Amino acid sequence: MPATVHNKIVHGPEEELIPAHLSYGQFLYDKFRQGGDRIALINAETGENVTFKYILQSSINLATSLKELGLKKGDVVALSSENRFEFTIASQAIIFCGAILSTLNVTYSPGELAHILQIIKPKFIFSSPIIAQNIYDCSKDLPCVKNIILFGEYDVVPALFYNELVKKHHMSIDDFMVADVNGAEDAVAVMCSSGTTGLPKGVMLTHVNFLTLSAHMKYYLSMSQEKRKHKIKTGLSLIPWFHAYGFITTMAVMCMHINVVFLVRFDEQQFLEAIQKYKVNMTTIVPPLAVFLAKHPLVAKYDLSSLNEIWCGAAPLSSEIQKMVSQRTGIDFIKQGYGLTEVTMACCVDLTGGSKIGSCGTPAPGMKIKVLDIDSGKLLSIGEKGELWIKSPLRMKGYMHDQEASNALIDSEGYVRTGDIGYYDEDGYFYIVDRLKELIKYKGFQVAPAELEALLLQHPGVADCGVVGMPDEAAGELPTAFVVRQPNSTVTETDIIQYIARKVSPAKHLRGGVIFLKEIPKNASGKILRRELKAMLPNKLAKSKL
Structure with a gap:
């Protein structure tokens, strides 16, 4: 490129350039209609498959039911689920209505979930059974939430059933009209930031x-x-x-x-x-x-x-x-x-x-x-x-309902600050x-955790790893490694410290030591949750190993 x-x-x-008036919902409608009877999705676990036409028809049926329930252009609808056919169908139905889709991590803690629900204020929440109780507990006192819509067939919490809403109407594909939008201005989704260094924000995308x-x-x-x-x-x-x-x-x-x-x-x-x-x-x-x-x-x-x-x-x-x-x-x-x-x-x-x-x-x-x-x-x-x-x-x-954070991220020329080095x-x-935010500051030197992690992963005894800075009164921070051993490996802390010392300059030595774990905490996209690793550090100010 x-x-x-x-x-x-x-x-x-x-x-x-994409014309500003265009609709992502119309784009999806056109592409899935063109897909026809070709297979679109296959569940690797069950072998079940569905066609483009099936997804489109189901999305149109569901969109018709959602409109009947009062869903309007600009309303927010949350969706929290593992990957499944209903996820794609519900997403399209929401977008077809001109509403704003907000997908929520199924592993969110009650605190994280309550935080993001307060930001997005959804009218409806689609939920998988695996997170339904958490969704219900965090949303039952929110006046904005009119209904939880449940995937599956079991009454886990008070909710409407997705299956019933899809079957309630059968709207002709040819007769269905996707909601009109201003593509450049109207949000199609609020996606959550990764939340690796703090609580997630709601990112509005058009x-x-x-x-x-x-x-x-x-x-x-x-x-x-x-x-x-x-x-x-x-x-x-x-x-x-x-x-x-x-x-x-x-x-x-x-x-x-x-x-x-x-x-x-x-x-x-x-x-x-x-x-x-x-x-x-x-x-x-x-x-x-x-x-x-x-x-x-x-x-x-x-x-x-x-x-x-x-x-x-x-x-x-x-x-x-x-x-x-x-x-x-x-x-x-x-x-x-x-x-x-x-x-x-x-x-x-x-x-x-x-x-x-x-x-x-x-x-x-x-x-x-x-x-x-x-x-x-x-x-x-x-x-x-x-x-x-x-x-x-x-x-x-x-960022939804956070103009101050939005302004801080974008400079006067329209450049977005990434936070990446x-x-x-x-x-x-x-x-x-x-x-x-993850750089380790050792005596004024900047140490990149990713560099040390890449070296650690080359060691035959290391299956996975994460590196953070341990607070230190003299040096600022000491590079510290969390390591998952390979099965049957007997690699020791000393082995790993010496291994790294042979490969990097003195500022990058693992002066904070090595802590062995069974698993490195990560979010759903594979990013290391360094705040969780830092919480596992010894609860005292370290003394430099010079």
């Missing part, structure tokens, strides 16, 4: 944001297929759809009439069996899954030869893990992408085929990225590490180092 560097700003290729991202996905896939001379027929979706990365990319792929096999939950064996059984050509993953493909002994037992497109995002992926996956599976290259919810996910994708390993690629069409010095705000040049700022048609409308090379390819 071509990029140009001008006055220390990296530009993506020219954007084909119809044009979603349409532009869909156009970009088609651009990336078309370029890649043409370059590599292959055809993508089947994709595998395992990122939870309540996460913006999982939802937006899956819908975009379906709108290209690629059939999608999905996992209800991640299961190591089922993941590998699905690729083998359905001859999956492409999938989107997160770094922990790349580590699984690189290191888990189960992987060698399955035929993954159908895979020719693996895209990885949501957190930095080291070049070492990329190489290990290729060597172990025969897959020639994992494409790394970079994005954030505030700019509708994908900002960069690497389409080189491996010549820029470790890079997350060049800016998307219509996008400009600048790198600023963390302390001075000075515009930086090739190879200089600083904070990335992004200007794009994909920029969010703002990185740099670009002479060809405009970007490399992400770490999150600004």
Whole structure:
């Protein structure tokens, strides 16, 4: 994907602008209607499948029932569920009504859920049985919530049933009218920020944001297929759809009439069996899954030869893990992408085929990225590490009911502050180092946890890891590693400390020590929950190990 560097700003290729009046709901209606009787979704757990026509008809029926219940343009409807057919149908029905979809993490604690419900103020909440009690408890005293709509057939909490609403009306596909919207101004969704460093915010994304991202996905896939001379027929979706990365990319792929096999939950064996059984050509993953493909002994037992497109995002992926996956599976290259919810996910994708390993690629069409010095705000040049700022048609409308936070994120030129540290090379390819808030400050030196994690994962005795800073009265913070051992490994704290010391400069040594865990806490998109790791640190101010 071509990029140009001008006055220390990296530009993506020219954007084909989306007309401001267009509707994402109309786009979905048209694409699913064109899909007809082709298979759209396959449940990897049950083998059940549904067609594009079935999804469209069910969405129209449900939209008709929702309107009858009083759903109007601009109302917010929340949806909290694992991946399942009803998720896609309910999402489309909400969007067809001109309402605003808000997908909520099924693993939210009551505190997190109550916080986001107070922000979005939904009229209805679609819920899976697995989170229904939590939803009910957190919403029963909210006057804005008129009904909970329950997937499944069991009366878990007081609610309406999704199945009954879908069957109540049978509206002709030809006669149905999608609600009219102003695509550039009207929000189509409120997606939750990742909440890795604090409580999540509600990111408002417009119809044009979603349409532009869909156009970009088609651009990336078309370029890649043409370059590599292959055809993508089947994709595998395992990122939870309540996460913006999982939802937006899956819908975009379906709108290209690629059939999608999905996992209800991640299961190591089922993941590998699905690729083998359905001859999956492409999938989107997160770094922990790349580590699984690189290191888990189960992987060698399955035929993954159908895979020719693996895209990885949501957190930095080291070049070492990329190489290990290729060597172990025969897959020639994992494409790394970079994005954030505030700019509708994908900002960069690497389409080189491996010549820029470790890079997350060049800016998307219509996008400009600048790198600023963390302390001075000075515009930086090739190879200089600083904070990335992004200007794009994909920029969010703002944080819902939080104008102060919205203003703080966007500068006077319209660039969005990412909070990510990185740099670009002479060809405009970007490399992400770490999150600004996650940098460890040791005696004035900035230590990137992701760099140490990438090195730790190369150790044969390490299955997974996370690195944080331990507060220290003399040095500020001491790099501290949390490590999950490989099965049957006897690697010790001393082994790991010495291993890292041989590979990095003194400021990056693991002076805070090593803490062994059974599992590294992560959110649904694979980002390490460093606040949970920090809570496990010894409850006292450390003394420097000089």
